[in-house]
Amino acid sequence: MSDDCDSGDQFTGTSPWPLFVALGLALSEVGVVLGLRPVSVAGLLLFVGSVAGILTEAGYVSRPARAAGVQGVALVGVGITLVLQNQTGTTVRGQSIAIAGVLSLLGALLWVGFIRTRARDSKATTESTETTSD
Numbered sequence: 001m002s003d004d005c006d007s008g009d010q011f012t013g014t015s016p017w018p019l020f021v022a023l024g025l026a027l028s029e030v031g032v033v034l035g036l037r038p039v040s041v042a043g044l045l046l047f048v049g050s051v052a053g054i055l056t057e058a059g060y061v062s063r064p065a066r067a068a069g070v071q072g073v074a075l076v077g078v079g080i081t082l083v084l085q086n087q088t089g090t091t092v093r094g095q096s097i098a099i100a101g102v103l104s105l106l107g108a109l110l111w112v113g114f115i116r117t118r119a120r121d122s123k124a125t126t127e128s129t130e131t132t133s134d
Contacts, residue, residue, distance in 0.1 A: 015057055020050035028100075032093050040093075044100035045107075048072065065115070069108030075101025 024047030031040025052067040061067045075097050082094025 015054070017050045017054040017057065020046055021054070024048075024050055028096065032096060035092070037092070037096055037099070040096040041100045041103065044075065044097060045104060048075070048100070048104045065108045065111040069105050069112075072101045072104030072106075072108060075104060077101075 024043045024045075027043025027046065028040045029043070031037060031043055048068050048071045051071060052061075052064040055061045055067050056064040079094045079096070079098025079101055082090040082097060085091075085094070
């Protein structure tokens with residue numbers, strides 16, 4: 001055996017995100033077909049979160065909340081477009097997409113606010129514990 005290659009330092013596994021992308025899309029379509037809007041919205045939220053995870057893991061984005069927020073805006077636009085077409089099959093799907101987009105955008109905004117609050121609190125505690133030696 002060779003000691004030149006340390007397998008502990010290298011990532012040799014596969015990413016779990018593609019499974020969740022496929023599951024999210026499947027759930028969203030099953031929800032539309034069966035008329036279960038919560039299942040459809042949950043599937044789309046799983047899809048958005050998984051795509052944000054893939055983009056972060058690949059190094060394309062550094063903040064997954066921003067990626068989820070952008071996807072939320074895109075989903076709202078697509079959903080409103082489908083609802084405005086006012087056809088039989090597109091109305092339910094469009095409403096589900098728009099709801100998932102709004103929830104995704106809201107979740108991203110809440111997450112960014114949480115991170116900023118946590119950073120502000122940690123900065124305040126480190127500044128208050130620093131004392132001068134004069």
